[in-house]
Amino acid sequence: MEHAADPDVVQDARRGSEAAFTSMLQPLLEPAYRLAVGMLQDRSLAEDAVQEAAVKAWRRLDQLREGAEIRPWFLGIVANECRTTRRGRWWQVLKTDPVRTAQAPEEQSAQGIDLRNALKRLNQEQRLVVVLYFYLDLPLQEIAGIAGASYAAVRGRLYRGIRELKADFAMSEAEG
Amino acid sequence: MNQEESLRAEIHQTLDAIGGPTPALLPAISVRLRPVSPRRPLVAFGRLAAALAIALVVGTVVFSMHRARISPGPVSTSPTNPISAGPGANIAWVTSQTIHGDTVTGVDGTGRVVGRINAPVELRSPDGTHLYAIVNSGIDIFSAIDGHKERTIPLIAFDTGVPMLSSDGRYLAVSSGSPAMLQLVDLTLGRAIASIDVGVPTFGTPLIVGAQAQHVYIFGQTVVKLAFDGSTLHLEQRVNGSAFPCAGLVAGGVNSAGGLAFRVLADNRTLVAFCPMDGRVTWYDLEGLTVKHEIVVGQQNPFWVTPVFAADGNTLYLHESGTGALHVIDLVHETAGKSTKVAMARWNFLSWLGSLLVTPAYAGGIPRSAAVSPDGNWLYAVGGFGAPGGLSLVHLPDATVRGRWLADQALDSVLASADGRTVYVLTASGKELLVLRADGSQLAKVALPANTYGFIVPTSS
Numbered sequence: 001m002e003h004a005a006d007p008d009v010v011q012d013a014r015r016g017s018e019a020a021f022t023s024m025l026q027p028l029l030e031p032a033y034r035l036a037v038g039m040l041q042d043r044s045l046a047e048d049a050v051q052e053a054a055v056k057a058w059r060r061l062d063q064l065r066e067g068a069e070i071r072p073w074f075l076g077i078v079a080n081e082c083r084t085t086r087r088g089r090w091w092q093v094l095k096t097d098p099v100r101t102a103q104a105p106e107e108q109s110a111q112g113i114d115l116r117n118a119l120k121r122l123n124q125e126q127r128l129v130v131v132l133y134f135y136l137d138l139p140l141q142e143i144a145g146i147a148g149a150s151y152a153a154v155r156g157r158l159y160r161g162i163r164e165l166k167a168d169f170a171m172s173e174a175e176g
Numbered sequence: 177m178n179q180e181e182s183l184r185a186e187i188h189q190t191l192d193a194i195g196g197p198t199p200a201l202l203p204a205i206s207v208r209l210r211p212v213s214p215r216r217p218l219v220a221f222g223r224l225a226a227a228l229a230i231a232l233v234v235g236t237v238v239f240s241m242h243r244a245r246i247s248p249g250p251v252s253t254s255p256t257n258p259i260s261a262g263p264g265a266n267i268a269w270v271t272s273q274t275i276h277g278d279t280v281t282g283v284d285g286t287g288r289v290v291g292r293i294n295a296p297v298e299l300r301s302p303d304g305t306h307l308y309a310i311v312n313s314g315i316d317i318f319s320a321i322d323g324h325k326e327r328t329i330p331l332i333a334f335d336t337g338v339p340m341l342s343s344d345g346r347y348l349a350v351s352s353g354s355p356a357m358l359q360l361v362d363l364t365l366g367r368a369i370a371s372i373d374v375g376v377p378t379f380g381t382p383l384i385v386g387a388q389a390q391h392v393y394i395f396g397q398t399v400v401k402l403a404f405d406g407s408t409l410h411l412e413q414r415v416n417g418s419a420f421p422c423a424g425l426v427a428g429g430v431n432s433a434g435g436l437a438f439r440v441l442a443d444n445r446t447l448v449a450f451c452p453m454d455g456r457v458t459w460y461d462l463e464g465l466t467v468k469h470e471i472v473v474g475q476q477n478p479f480w481v482t483p484v485f486a487a488d489g490n491t492l493y494l495h496e497s498g499t500g501a502l503h504v505i506d507l508v509h510e511t512a513g514k515s516t517k518v519a520m521a522r523w524n525f526l527s528w529l530g531s532l533l534v535t536p537a538y539a540g541g542i543p544r545s546a547a548v549s550p551d552g553n554w555l556y557a558v559g560g561f562g563a564p565g566g567l568s569l570v571h572l573p574d575a576t577v578r579g580r581w582l583a584d585q586a587l588d589s590v591l592a593s594a595d596g597r598t599v600y601v602l603t604a605s606g607k608e609l610l611v612l613r614a615d616g617s618q619l620a621k622v623a624l625p626a627n628t629y630g631f632i633v634p635t636s637s
């Protein structure tokens with residue numbers, strides 16, 4: 001993990017420099033967006049979640065500890081934002097819709113839909129770890145920082161997530 | 177391409193198709209930052225003022241009521257009377273994750289690496305002499321002396337199993353979801369002695385009660401009570417487990433090795449379980465399968481509290497590593513004693529304020545920030561937040577902090593050897609194991625693989 005923010009830039013951002021904050025944020029937007037896509041499986045919801053997380057990060061810059069790595073800190077905020085999004089009542093309505101219309105053609109493959117559904121059926125904490133590990137390709141130690149959990153717990157979640165994913169996925173394939 | 181790479185490629189393909197290329201998010205974010213900017217100093221000042229006021233009041237109360245005094249001078253936690261321990265019981269076993277899977281490393285009291293086990297070890301016997309890894313075809317049993325595999329006990333194959341030992345270490349039960357069954361093993365006989373299909377859903381943590389395993393429970397979405405007559409298991413009772421905290425017992429998960437968060441009291445009918453999600457201690461009647469009593473000690477954050485049971489099973493110590501609070505629960509009288517501040521990261525007023533402002537995190541696993549010496553006289557407690565704080569020595573008879581070792585170091589977890597003569601400490605980085613004598617002097621520093629995260633502690637610890 002080599003994502004400790006430049007202390008001077010952090011100081012400037014804390015003093016209210018938008019330019020400093022956005023320069024810190026810029027390289028994090030891609031992983032943040034991918035995390036949100038993995039958690040929410042919806043492009044516009046993911047964009048909203050990242051924007052909201054960025055505003056919250058701006059407001060909470062004082063909580064970023066001196067010398068702390070910024071990527072896990074910010075991705076942790078994005079993850080919390082995704083949890084909040086998923087808890088909303090309107091999400092429950094969307095969640096019952098198994099296939100959306102505005103999807104890329106390649107996504108329509110049966111395997112892709114099966115995997116999407118299998119990911120959805122994971123609980124939020126398992127999905128977070130699975131997405132960070134398999135989609136953002138992050139090491140478990142950094143994932144622990146993002147999830148606010150112990151290394152062992154994160155590893156346990158990953159193992160259980162993989163097991164459930166595989167079981168679920170295999171079942172869907174068999175049913176198909 | 178192996179299975180992991182294959183799954184990774186599929187997830188990439190599926191989620192890339194949903195998200196597409198990353199959109200230009202910065203312009204929209206910049207617009208939203210501007211209205212916030214003028215308020216920032218005011219908001220920050222308001223927060224700080226509020227937090228200062230709260231901190232002043234709380235800090236005064238805490239300081240006057242709970243802050244323990246640390247007497248200077250060296251302290252030895254060596255047991256007064258020698259304690260004999262079984263072979264291998266004094267050796268620390270720590271788990272690391274490598275690209276090839278789990279590696280469990282054994283380190284003795286001189287800092288020598290005595291052996292390595294390449295298996296997902298989940299349990300250590302109550303006397304510390306054996307380690308157990310659950311595999312689909314059975315249970316692998318390893319010696320804690322040097323890590324060699326002693327034998328494999330075959331079981332009916334299952335996908336995922338949750339194992340648990342009886343309190344004396346004679347029996348081991350494995351609950352599995354697929355197939356949905358419970359298998360009971362007599363470790364002295366070296367074979368499975370009974371199994372039962374308990375229907376769906378059964379997946380949960382097994383609990384063995386009685387010297388001859390007269391009852392076996394499964395705590396999961398449902399609580400299942402099974403009777404064992406010496407040769408067969410039969411279903412006795414089944415209730416919805418939703419009333420039980422954490423929807424089942426928390427066994428620590430695969431290899432989390434934080435020790436057990438539950439105990440059966442000497443009456444063999446009362447289960448006491450700590451729930452790391454909400455800090456709840458529950459007394460559960462194993463006869464009627466009902467909750468008898470509950471206490472909520474509270475915690476700053478889920479999963480910050482380490483539950484440690486006293487050797488006699490009558491006391492539960494709850495240490496919150498982030499704040500240094502120690503709660504003492506009398507399990508027999510079902511009461512919580514006065515809490516004490518025993519150990520925390522080096523005192524820093526602003527960092528303490530910061531902890532008030534931290535958004536509660538979603539976390540998991542059972543930490544191991546505290547351990548009780550085998551004679552029951554001392555509790556070793558490490559500070560939290562990965563900051564220097566060292567290892568505090570709490571004299572349990574009067575709940576006072578008598579000293580602090582390694583005060584400049586950030587530590588993560590602690591284990592006392594079975595004979596009480598060695599204390600093992602994992603550093604916050606997880607890359608080093610420190611071996612200490614009972615007088616605090618450091619004997620050795622052992623380099624560990626990067627992804628080392630915890631001790632495999634005996635189920636009695």
